Amino acid sequence: MILDKERLRSNLDRVIWDIEEARLKRDEHLIVHLCVVSKYTETENIKTLYELGQRNFGENQVQQLEKRCKELEDLPLAWHMIGTLQKNKINKLIDLNPVLLQSLDSLELAEALNKRLESKGKTISALLQINSSGEATKSGVAPETAKDIYQEIKERFKNIELKGVMTIGAHTDNTELIKKSFETTYKIFESLKNDGATICSMGMSNDFKLAIECGSNMVRIGSRLFED
Ligand SMILES: *Cc1c(COP(=O)(O)O)cnc(C)c1O
16 A cells, blocks of 8 residues: 555654664663565555655565565665575576675575675675574574574674574563563674674564663664555
């Protein structure tokens, strides 16, 4: 559904206000970045959010990302890849020059990605995705191995510029469990600051306030922004 500008403005205002409130609870110096997840919405709504000041947008499929990049090539948008990256889509993703691959979820993917990057003479910025809830349906490296894998990628795969970590909160109504998955991820992020980690991406429509209170500095929000 195409939403009018006033609806999007009021949705965005509410999200920004909630981010602000959570941020101040955590630390008044914390700067939280918003990545608008556009996977559910019409391209027209992305344009409107651009007019309302948004620049960072995320898609979870390479195919859709390609479509958006083409349709919106006249706008100076920064595109994030936030979904599982299949090996046969690596080339296409690299060619789209995303600002950030948030879903680097294994050493094997890093190796395949680095190989393609090397042959194209390019680099990519990425976050290591952590499966902080341990749910079998979720991608990402196990929390216990995350630090080692991060350092190994950094050491071995020079065309990948690791900027931090990403996680998806536990899928449950139990706030304590969701909080635990964020705290686990934040601890890993903290332990990687000496390795240059600056981005801790966690929090979606239903849990971003909690994520920020746990130290997130990048939230990925879709459905809340596109409510009618
Ligand atoms: C879809 C998606 C989001 C946004 O989800 P909402 O609940 O609609 O805000 C965030 N992160 C990832 C990885 C997603 O796939």
